[in-house]
Amino acid sequence: MIAAGEPAPDFTLPDQDGENVSLADFKGRKVLLVFYPMDFSPVCSDQLSIYQEVKPEIAERGVEMLGISVDHPYAHKAFQEKLGVDTPLLADFEPKGEVARAYGSYLDGLGFANRTLVLIDEAGTVAWAYESPSPGEFPGANLIFDALAS
């Protein structure tokens, strides 16, 4: 997994509407990348739903939150609508998991990213990163606020 102090690898990925989103678009702002295994899985649904509930508080702290998984934009769109979340969901679909690999989050053999949170500062440097012990559990939103407060 990528570590604090390292430069955040740039990327360009399509979002749920097929619009390209680049990390460079957020230069000068903080970004929280939420790598998750796959759309529609129960744990991913809980994770994105709970993060949605505190999204205003994350935004208040000047942070843009972006979800990333290996799913296609069409799946992202359906997942976003089903969950009722408005966090942009980026498709690390082709080449599959390339961005997750760049951040050290990809789980070889399983074919998806582990649950990994990466906070990137205004200069494009990783300020904090956290990887779940397993894909079956997700980090509480409190950890995000701990990172933002430190």
Place this chain on the structure above:
Amino acid sequence: MSELTSTAVPPLGPDDHVRGEGETVIVYVDLGCPHCAAAWAEISARPGAIAFRHFPVASKHPRSPALHAAAEAAGRQGSFFAMVDSLYADRSHVDDPHLWERVERLGLDLERFEADRRSEQVAARVRCDFESGIRAGVTGTPALFGDRDAANA
């Protein structure tokens, strides 16, 4: 700006909704959550007391905020757990007219209920519980804590 950094669940306080006596389990639940509904009878039947804390996840269960506000409003007329039991017993009738029917069955003042459930005080009370759950790392419901897990216990 709300403080949402990690901390233990708050200890029991005068605002908590507690049913039963003896050792208390603090439970964070979502009134729109089917898992909570399925577990509610078992949670309620356990020995000791339970302290109910609100944890509505609106994006997943869009009706949850209204249901938590309804329970809190019923609580202001002494019928918090009666409303919670009612909502979990029948999850298929949770629109406003159904809530009014429940209020009538419980013998509550409907006008006062309507004012309370839409009040900022009720919304703040529900949000206070929710944020305490976030700070304690709740990632799903129902989430149970022993009162010895609480801060300053």
